[in-house]
Amino acid sequence: MSDVIQDLKYGIRMLARNPVFAVVVVLVLALGIGANTAIFSVVNAVLLRPLPYEDSGRLVTIWGKNLPKGEDMDSVSAPDFADWRAQNRVFAEIAGSTDDMFTLTGAGDPAAIIAYQFDANFFHLLGVPPLVGRTFLPEEEQPGKNHVVVLNYALWQSRFGGDRGIVGKSITLSGTPYTVIGVMPRSFDWPQDVQLWVPINVDPQWTGNRGIRYLRVMGRLKPGVTIKQAETEMNTIAGRLERQFPTTNRDQGARIITVREFIAGDIRPALLVLLAAVALVLLIACANVANLLLARASARQKEIAVRTALGASRLRIVRQFLTESLLLALMGGVAGLLVAYWGASGLVAMFPRTISNLSIPRVDEIPIDGRVLAFAVLTSLLGALLLGLIPAFQACRLNPNEALKESGRSITGSAQGRRFRSALVVSEVALSLTLLTAAGLLMKSFLRLLNGDLGFRPDHVLTFRILLPEHKYTTDAQKLAFTNGVEDRIKSLPGVQSVGTITFLPLCGWWGERGIAVEGRPVAPERQQPRAVWSSVTPDYFRGMSIPLVRGRLFAEQDDAGATGVAIISASLAHQLWPDEDPIGNRITLEGQKQPREVVGVVGDVRQFGLADEPKPEVYQPYAQAPAGLIGFAVRAASDPMSMVNAVRREVWAVDKDQAVGYLMSMEQLASESLAPQRVSMVLLGFFAAAALMLAAIGLYGVISYAVTQRTHEIGIRMALGADRAAVSRMVLGQGMALTLVGLAIGVGLALLLTRFMSTLLYGVRATDPITFLLVVVVLAAVAFLATYIPARRATRVDPMEALRYE
Numbered sequence: 014m015s016d017v018i019q020d021l022k023y024g025i026r027m028l029a030r031n032p033v034f035a036v037v038v039v040l041v042l043a044l045g046i047g048a049n050t051a052i053f054s055v056v057n058a059v060l061l062r063p064l065p066y067e068d069s070g071r072l073v074t075i076w077g078k079n080l081p082k083g084e085d086m087d088s089v090s091a092p093d094f095a096d097w098r099a100q101n102r103v104f105a106e107i108a109g110s111t112d113d114m115f116t117l118t119g120a121g122d123p124a125a126i127i128a129y130q131f132d133a134n135f136f137h138l139l140g141v142p143p144l145v146g147r148t149f150l151p152e153e154e155q156p157g158k159n160h161v162v163v164l165n166y167a168l169w170q171s172r173f174g175g176d177r178g179i180v181g182k183s184i185t186l187s188g189t190p191y192t193v194i195g196v197m198p199r200s201f202d203w204p205q206d207v208q209l210w211v212p213i214n215v216d217p218q219w220t221g222n223r224g225i226r227y228l229r230v231m232g233r234l235k236p237g238v239t240i241k242q243a244e245t246e247m248n249t250i251a252g253r254l255e256r257q258f259p260t261t262n263r264d265q266g267a268r269i270i271t272v273r274e275f276i277a278g279d280i281r282p283a284l285l286v287l288l289a290a291v292a293l294v295l296l297i298a299c300a301n302v303a304n305l306l307l308a309r310a311s312a313r314q315k316e317i318a319v320r321t322a323l324g325a326s327r328l329r330i331v332r333q334f335l336t337e338s339l340l341l342a343l344m345g346g347v348a349g350l351l352v353a354y355w356g357a358s359g360l361v362a363m364f365p366r367t368i369s370n371l372s373i374p375r376v377d378e379i380p381i382d383g384r385v386l387a388f389a390v391l392t393s394l395l396g397a398l399l400l401g402l403i404p405a406f407q408a409c410r411l412n413p414n415e416a417l418k419e420s421g422r423s424i425t426g427s428a429q430g431r432r433f434r435s436a437l438v439v440s441e442v443a444l445s446l447t448l449l450t451a452a453g454l455l456m457k458s459f460l461r462l463l464n465g466d467l468g469f470r471p472d473h474v475l476t477f478r479i480l481l482p483e484h485k486y487t488t489d490a491q492k493l494a495f496t497n498g499v500e501d502r503i504k505s506l507p508g509v510q511s512v513g514t515i516t517f518l519p520l521c522g523w524w525g526e527r528g529i530a531v532e533g534r535p536v537a538p539e540r541q542q543p544r545a546v547w548s549s550v551t552p553d554y555f556r557g558m559s560i561p562l563v564r565g566r567l568f569a570e571q572d573d574a575g576a577t578g579v580a581i582i583s584a585s586l587a588h589q590l591w592p593d594e595d596p597i598g599n600r601i602t603l604e605g606q607k608q609p610r611e612v613v614g615v616v617g618d619v620r621q622f623g624l625a626d627e628p629k630p631e632v633y634q635p636y637a638q639a640p641a642g643l644i645g646f647a648v649r650a651a652s653d654p655m656s657m658v659n660a661v662r663r664e665v666w667a668v669d670k671d672q673a674v675g676y677l678m679s680m681e682q683l684a685s686e687s688l689a690p691q692r693v694s695m696v697l698l699g700f701f702a703a704a705a706l707m708l709a710a711i712g713l714y715g716v717i718s719y720a721v722t723q724r725t726h727e728i729g730i731r732m733a734l735g736a737d738r739a740a741v742s743r744m745v746l747g748q749g750m751a752l753t754l755v756g757l758a759i760g761v762g763l764a765l766l767l768t769r770f771m772s773t774l775l776y777g778v779r780a781t782d783p784i785t786f787l788l789v790v791v792v793l794a795a796v797a798f799l800a801t802y803i804p805a806r807r808a809t810r811v812d813p814m815e816a817l818r819y820e
Contacts, residue, residue, distance in 0.1 A: 024337040035341065038302050042345025042396060044704060045298030047352025050389045052291045054357045056284050057384050059277055065200035066272070067140020073240065074275045075107065075230040075247065078266035088226040093254060093262070097230070100250050103243040107232035108135040109213065114480045115186035116673040120172060125480060125675030126186070127206060130213040138233055139203060146180040146195030149212050159212040162191040166199040168208040187482035223261035231272070244269045282773050283694045289767070290451060290701045293444045297708045299396055300437040304715055306338070306404045307434060334404050339397040346393030353389065363693045435752055438716045442756025443763055445702070445709040446793055450764040451771060452702035453785040454778055455695040461777040462688055468619035468628060469519065470559040474647050474680035475654035475661065476518055479672060481642040489574065492640035495668060499646070500551065502664040508651045513554025514636060517546065518645035519621050520683040521676070528604035529632065531590055545586050545630040546621055547603060549639045555616060557649045565597045565614030572635040579635060580610040586630035587615045603632065610634060623687030625776050647680070654679050694774065706796060714800040717749045721808045728808055738809035745808045749801025757790055
């Protein structure tokens with residue numbers, strides 16, 4: 014132990030004697046360790062950290078699966094859910110739920126509230142007790158007894174001040190009193206962003222209809238049951254139901270997904286790519302530090318020779334180097350934790366959390382917890398081991414007799430030392446090219462997205478959403494009167510160019526889909542009907558959003574409840590239903606409607622879910638003929654639309670003082686946030702690639718500079734024998750560019766191998782895009798040339814007389 018303490022004290026003195034070296038090494042390690050820890054903290058929060066539910070590893074979501082179409086995340090009908098619950102032998106329990114919305118009034122401005130309907134045992138299934146009060150009882154699912162509510166923690170704090178006395182009191186949701194019976198803890202967030210829960214309230218007309226699928230089902234697997242076994246069991250049940258009910262359950266299967274997989278969603282591949290990228294940055298940083306340590310070891314050759322001559326064993330020398338590298342790595346690790354803390358905070362700010370549901374799940378929960386600390390410590394220790402062994406291994410091969418001579422070669426001056434340093438530089442160049450290629454592909458993909466066509470103009474458009482309470486707006490006439498009244502008042506505001514409404518605004522993350530039957534054609538089974546996103550729109554919506562008319566006409570004020578039913582369809586739906594004929598004048602019937610509608614127009618496709626997704630077929634109907642309780646407003650303004658927020662609220666409240674105005678934001682903001690995952694991935698990967706490029710350039714510069722220093726005597730002899738400056742420059746440049754070319758060749762192969770795993774993250778760009786590869790090779794070669802040119806130029810200024818006296 015005394016020897017270890019002696020090594021520590023000596024290591025600290027050695028680092029204090031050369032503070033610039035220590036600071037440089039610590040900063041490089043802090044960059045590598047901090048970036049890795051920051052990204053790992055996100056991966057930990059999203060993919061690794063235990064979910065706040067009891068035994069969450071056995072929790073799964075259960076979905077219907079439309080086998081012919083390959084759609085595997087369908088909701089489930091109430092009768093099918095009842096049969097699933099009664100017939101399965103693989104789940105300890107299952108529970109159903111469905112989404113809902115309310116308008117909360119009283120105690121402040123009206124607010125639009127995202128809610129969920131849970132059946133009575135859903136909270137028990139998740140295994141999370143309430144923070145205050147209780148959850149639902151079985152009898153509270155019955156009509157007349159279901160006006161009870163459980164609040165989430167955030168709503169309880171923001172709206173009711175965290176008052177525990179709220180339990181037992183009444184709040185008003187969409188004009189109906191509900192009794193608060195409980196509050197869930199802060200960690201409970203199922204589904205994400207839901208603000209309150211009410212007992213499930215199944216419409217009596219739906220209880221016997223297997224064709225109306227609206228329930229989302231969760232289950233807890235019995236101990237020892239695997240996902241595959243459960244899926245086999247549920248598909249067996251689905252097969253029995255298909256034989257019993259061939260009309261509604263034909264080709265219906267089941268798909269089971271773990272809750273972890275469901276929450277992580279499509280963000281998992283992007284996170285793993287970023288984690289791999291930042292690991293490459295750490296490897297490049299370690300290679301740079303290894304080169305620094307080797308250069309430092311060369312300056313200590315006489316010290317090592319003296320230690321060896323005095324009887325120090327190889328183990329003792331290795332331990333001394335490991336001790337010093339451990340000190341550097343621990344300091345780098347502590348500094349890296351600070352970088353990780355700042356980086357994690359920056360990541361939280363980079364990802365939006367809006368109703369578009371396009372953000373990373375649990376992104377606001379990125380703690381530097383025990384697992385993250387363990388990762389940082391482990392990374393530091395592995396770095397210390399790697400960095401300490403490299404110079405120690407070289408030092409152990411030192412010949413004390415040669416080292417003690419004034420003219421003895423340094424450790425790194427040996428052929429083996431030069432080869433090792435060169436190998437480190439080649440690896441840095443290869444890894445940098447891989448990162449630069451990945452960043453280039455993402456950047457090109459992102460630019461393609463930015464230049465893509467949404468199908469409408471998002472500039473200068475203010476959007477907001479309204480949910481009309483059913484108790485207050487019971488008739489179509491009342492809904493129409495409210496919508497027309499709000500439109501007329503907003504149109505009168507200064508700077509407003511047009512106002513239109515649609516049921517499901519583009520990019521908002523909300524949508525509804527219906528089957529379509531074409532008049533004059535055999536009616537296909539329900540699950541095989543062509544389907545399209547549907548919306549009710551007012552006449553000015555298409556003009557205000559600048560959605561182009563392809564053929565036919567747009568809706569007019571005359572398309573009211575007393576006129577013939579009409580519809581406008583998107584170009585993709587027109588091509589799908591009538592590929593070789595004009596759709597104008599044909600008639601279609603939407604699922605759930607009895608009267609057919611005449612197609613009077615075709616408009617351009619709209620990318621409902623963002624530029625990264627293909628447009629879905631859409632069908633529009635006049636709002637006057639099919640008023641909906643959910644209304645999205647699109648207000649086109651002459652200037653900044655966000656300057657009109659307060660005025661728009663006032664005009665809505667002038668029509669109905671109890672109406673909530675939800676999700677006020679510009680369409681440009683929605684469009685920007687729809688690209689948030691791609692933007693963040695591109696920015697982070699670009700940052701890592703830039704860091705790798707800088708580190709590779711520094712590493713190449715360091716190796717060539719050191720080689721010039723080592724070969725000063727040789728260069729002096731060459732120049733004394735007649736070599737000109739150009740020849741010396743070519744010699745040094747050739748050495749640097751030879752290393753670069755080897756690194757580029759290896760890097761291209763590595764990039765071709767690794768970037769194919771990014772194909773799901775790219776849009777309009779192949780993972781083997783030749784232009785990106787060529788551009789990256791040119792950029793990296795240019796940077797390498799610059800890093801080599803500086804020491805090459807210095808070599809040409811060597812004075813032969815001084816060089817001949819070198820050593």
